[in-house]
Amino acid sequence: MKLLVTGAAGKVGQAFLPAFLNEQRFGGWEVVALCHNRAIATDDRRVSVVHGSMADEETVASALRGVSHVLHLAAVKESPDLAIDVALKGLYLLLEQFRLSSSGRQFLLLSGDCVVGHIFQDYAAPITEASQRRAYPGIYALTKVLEEVMLEQFGIQHGLKHTILRAPWIMEKDDFRYAFEMGEAQFGGPPWETLIDSETLAKMRDVGVFPAMRDANGGFLKRSFIHVDDLVEAILLSIDNPDACGELFNIAMNEPADYGRISSLVEKNGWGSPVEIKTPFHSNWLDNTKARKVLGWTPAIDLEGLVERAWNYRREDNDPRIVWYPG
Structure with missing residues (x-):
C-alpha cells in the first residue's frame, strides 16, 4: 500500500507522519509527501517527497503514481489566490486522477467546523454530521464547504471511496494558551x-488578563476544540477502514470547552486573572458520537488536559512558535 499525504509539513502533517510510520498496522506501507514550499523532517526510507503545487497536473500525476490512499491535509486560509489553487483546482486534479487510478482505494479529507459556522452560527441542538452546512463569511470556510461537497459528489458520481473528518480548532503544544493572549500578535479568532x-x-494588555468570553445569551461561551494527537488517532483509525468509507465524522472533544471552566482553571493555578468579555458569538457543541461508535475512537485529552499541557509547555530555542496560516 502507498499513502499520499498533502500538507505533510503542516501542523497536522508533522504530528501524523511519525505516528503513521510507528503504527504496526502500516508497517509495510510507503508514504509520498506532497509539499509546496516546506521541508519534511524525516529520514525514514519509506517516505518520498514530491515538491510542487497541487494546481499543477504533472505534479499531481507524479505524486499519485502507485498510490492506494490519499490523506488530504493541505489548506490555505484567507489567501484567495492560493485557496482557489489548493481547495478547488488542486483537489479536483487529485480526485479526477485518483478515481481513474487502478490502485486507488480510499480518499480521506480533513475538513473543519468552519463549514457549520461554529461560534458564528446558532444551533439549538448539538451539531451532528447531518446538520446543515452554514459557513461563516470568508474564503477559507467557503472552500471547506466546496471541498466536502466535491468529495461527496465524486463518491456519488464515480463511486470513489472517501472519508471526511471534520475537526474544530486544532491545538498543539502551547496553542491553547496563546489563543487567549491579548497581545497584538493574535493567534486565531476575531481581533x-x-x-x-x-x-x-x-489596559487589559498592560495588566495581562485572561479573556473569559460570554456568548450572545450571556452565558460563558462554549466551543469545540481538538488536540492534534487525538485528531491523528482518528485519522489512523479511518485509513483503510471499510466502515469509514462514504462517511463524514465530527472529530472533537467529548464536550465543548466552557470558557467559564477555563478561566477558573487558569485562575486556580495562578496563570491569570479572568475578565469577562461580552461577545456576539454562539455556544455550540460539535457532537462526536458517530466517530466514537463507528471508528471506536475516544479522545484522550479533555479540557483539563488541554489547559495543563498548554500552560505548562515551555518552548526551547529551536522550537519557535509557528502561526501556520494567516487570519
Whole structure:
C-alpha cells in the first residue's frame, strides 16, 4: 500500500507522519509527501517527497503514481489566490486522477467546523454530521464547504471511496494558551479590537488578563476544540477502514470547552486573572458520537488536559512558535 499525504509539513502533517510510520498496522506501507514550499523532517526510507503545487497536473500525476490512499491535509486560509489553487483546482486534479487510478482505494479529507459556522452560527441542538452546512463569511470556510461537497459528489458520481473528518480548532503544544493572549500578535479568532474598545483593551494588555468570553445569551461561551494527537488517532483509525468509507465524522472533544471552566482553571493555578468579555458569538457543541461508535475512537485529552499541557509547555530555542496560516 502507498499513502499520499498533502500538507505533510503542516501542523497536522508533522504530528501524523511519525505516528503513521510507528503504527504496526502500516508497517509495510510507503508514504509520498506532497509539499509546496516546506521541508519534511524525516529520514525514514519509506517516505518520498514530491515538491510542487497541487494546481499543477504533472505534479499531481507524479505524486499519485502507485498510490492506494490519499490523506488530504493541505489548506490555505484567507489567501484567495492560493485557496482557489489548493481547495478547488488542486483537489479536483487529485480526485479526477485518483478515481481513474487502478490502485486507488480510499480518499480521506480533513475538513473543519468552519463549514457549520461554529461560534458564528446558532444551533439549538448539538451539531451532528447531518446538520446543515452554514459557513461563516470568508474564503477559507467557503472552500471547506466546496471541498466536502466535491468529495461527496465524486463518491456519488464515480463511486470513489472517501472519508471526511471534520475537526474544530486544532491545538498543539502551547496553542491553547496563546489563543487567549491579548497581545497584538493574535493567534486565531476575531481581533480583540472588534470586541473591546481601544482604551479598555490597552489596559487589559498592560495588566495581562485572561479573556473569559460570554456568548450572545450571556452565558460563558462554549466551543469545540481538538488536540492534534487525538485528531491523528482518528485519522489512523479511518485509513483503510471499510466502515469509514462514504462517511463524514465530527472529530472533537467529548464536550465543548466552557470558557467559564477555563478561566477558573487558569485562575486556580495562578496563570491569570479572568475578565469577562461580552461577545456576539454562539455556544455550540460539535457532537462526536458517530466517530466514537463507528471508528471506536475516544479522545484522550479533555479540557483539563488541554489547559495543563498548554500552560505548562515551555518552548526551547529551536522550537519557535509557528502561526501556520494567516487570519
